[in-house]
Amino acid sequence: MNKKIPGPNSKRIIDTMRKYAYDSTFVYPLVIANGHDCIIEDPDGNKFLDFTSNIGACPIGYSHPDIMEVLAEYSTNGTHKIAGQDFYSKEHADLAEIISTIIPRNFKAFFINSGAEAVENSIKIAYRKMGPLPGVSCLGAFHGRTLGALSFTSSRPVHKYNFPEIPVKRIKFCTNDNDPEINALESLLKENKVAFILTEVIQGEGGYYVASKKFIRNLRKYATQYGVPLILDEVQSGLGHTGKWWAFEHYGVTPDIMSTAKALQVGAAIYNKKFEPSDRSALSSTWGGGSRIDMAVGTKTIHVIKRDKLLENATKMGNILKRGLQELVGKKGVVDVRGLGLMIGLEFDTKIRREKKIVKLFRNGLLTLGAGQKSLRIIPPLVITKEQVEQGLSIMNQVLSRD
Ligand SMILES: Cc1ncc(COP(=O)(O)O)c(C=O)c1O
Known part of the structure; x- marks a missing residue:
């Protein structure tokens, strides 16, 4: 469980943004400071497992040694x-x-x-x-x-x-x-x-x-x-x-x-x-x-x-993730799971429930984003491991089972 979010360093940055820049599509108060493989860190030391890969823009995660080189x-x-x-x-x-x-x-x-x-x-x-x-x-x-x-x-x-x-x-x-x-x-x-x-x-x-x-x-x-x-x-x-x-x-x-x-x-x-x-x-x-x-x-x-054969990893991890998510269908407002590989949509019964769950997942250390009217988009980096998939599923289970 993370400390207070946003912490003081994040809050200062968010306040500055709100004052001087267009307040665009930000969904929760995450300030990205650093990251390692599938983990993103904010300026206050909070860590988040990333199931967004920045909407696919960070396919091999963060601080990858080849990229750092x-x-x-x-x-x-x-x-x-x-x-x-x-x-x-x-x-x-x-x-x-x-x-x-x-x-x-x-x-x-x-x-x-x-x-x-x-x-x-x-x-x-x-x-x-x-x-x-x-x-x-x-x-x-x-x-x-x-x-x-x-x-x-x-x-x-x-x-x-x-x-x-x-x-x-x-x-x-x-x-x-x-x-x-x-x-x-x-x-x-x-x-x-x-x-x-x-x-x-x-x-x-x-x-x-x-x-x-x-x-x-x-x-x-x-x-x-x-x-x-x-x-x-x-x-x-x-x-x-x-x-x-x-x-x-x-x-x-x-x-x-x-x-x-x-x-x-x-x-x-x-x-x-x-x-x-x-x-x-x-x-x-x-x-x-x-x-x-x-x-x-x-x-x-x-x-x-x-x-690193990451296409194979995406298929393998995607199957594990999808199977785990399918177990949520019919429970706690989850109505559908669909996708290919590591590009998976989880649909809720209402938009309000989707919005609430995204923020709760974030506060429990898992980054996801919305897509469409009522869906959650899950698109982790291709380097994700089985342990990280299981950790993400466990956070989802906990958060979705609470009202
Ligand atoms: C399918 C598709 N096309 C185009 C775009 C636009 O890309 P950008 O935001 O880099 O302009 C996006 C962005 O989400 C997209 O998902």
């Missing part, structure tokens, strides 16, 4: 943040080279800062080929908050109120092969010319809903049939959280364009070469590729996931 290399190098689409760097080339080993053959990457920009550039690649037609996205989707990506987002009204939208047509995100709307895309494509179909394979912010196999395969089938590029957004699910490099590998399909970020440390729009814009300035940004440090950390992260 990379960071040490840059302690005397002042050119870490460069105009990365104007000047070449070894870090950019290394990241492009290593990512080529885990993406479909004949694909190339364009690196950028964030997940929203990865999606933004993925849709620009599609528009360049197809023209300024409407795009198709799914109800409940989250693709980021820049205005282009936001147009295709629909997970929560608060993200969109009063912001203009570029043309979009929405279809249902089907989680069940027998959903009557599983073929909706076909009728839409028969009647409309569109520039692309954009979807997640597991809806992240939308609530950790896993697409049905038939739904994703249908999207692929109709996209090919009607000559429309299929863009899969792997910003949250990419780089191993589902037990495979990409969630779409569970479905036996290949996208035409894909976006990733978070775990990679930088954003990337990744495309089949046949969609590469022929004019060289079609895509760029001063911080293309992010910083040299981020690119080097991204490269090392892929290397560590391969070397």
Whole structure:
């Protein structure tokens, strides 16, 4: 059990933030000061087991020795943040080279800062080929908050109120092969010319809903049939959280364009070469590729996931975690557990109960976050051990059994 939270050091930081910065999506008073493997420490010495991996952005945990080595290399190098689409760097080339080993053959990457920009550039690649037609996205989707990506987002009204939208047509995100709307895309494509179909394979912010196999395969089938590029957004699910490099590998399909970020440390729009814009300035940004440090950390992260067989660990630990969580279904307001690998959603009967439990879990030393209306998202670092999974399950059991 942790000491007083927030302690005095955390409180000072939170008060300063509230006074001088936009009070954004903070859910509980956690100030991150340090971390080791799957443990995060606050400035008052409280420790938390991390079942969020910072929404997938810290896939190999904290203070990983390989990453610390990379960071040490840059302690005397002042050119870490460069105009990365104007000047070449070894870090950019290394990241492009290593990512080529885990993406479909004949694909190339364009690196950028964030997940929203990865999606933004993925849709620009599609528009360049197809023209300024409407795009198709799914109800409940989250693709980021820049205005282009936001147009295709629909997970929560608060993200969109009063912001203009570029043309979009929405279809249902089907989680069940027998959903009557599983073929909706076909009728839409028969009647409309569109520039692309954009979807997640597991809806992240939308609530950790896993697409049905038939739904994703249908999207692929109709996209090919009607000559429309299929863009899969792997910003949250990419780089191993589902037990495979990409969630779409569970479905036996290949996208035409894909976006990733978070775990990679930088954003990337990744495309089949046949969609590469022929004019060289079609895509760029001063911080293309992010910083040299981020690119080097991204490269090392892929290397560590391969070397330490972390995809296998994600599958194994995910199965143990899911089995443990399934025992909670039907008790204390838990109505469903779903997910792939270490990307697991636990759904409650009400939003209020979900909100209360997140805060109680935090106060008992376990970090989780919400997703969608009533779900808890669980996405621990890929390095999590069996003991840590069991510790997390035990905290969940205790917290959920109390009212
Ligand atoms: C699937 C998906 N796409 C895009 C984004 C946007 O990424 P970022 O917050 O880095 O802009 C997110 C972020 O949660 C996401 O989950």
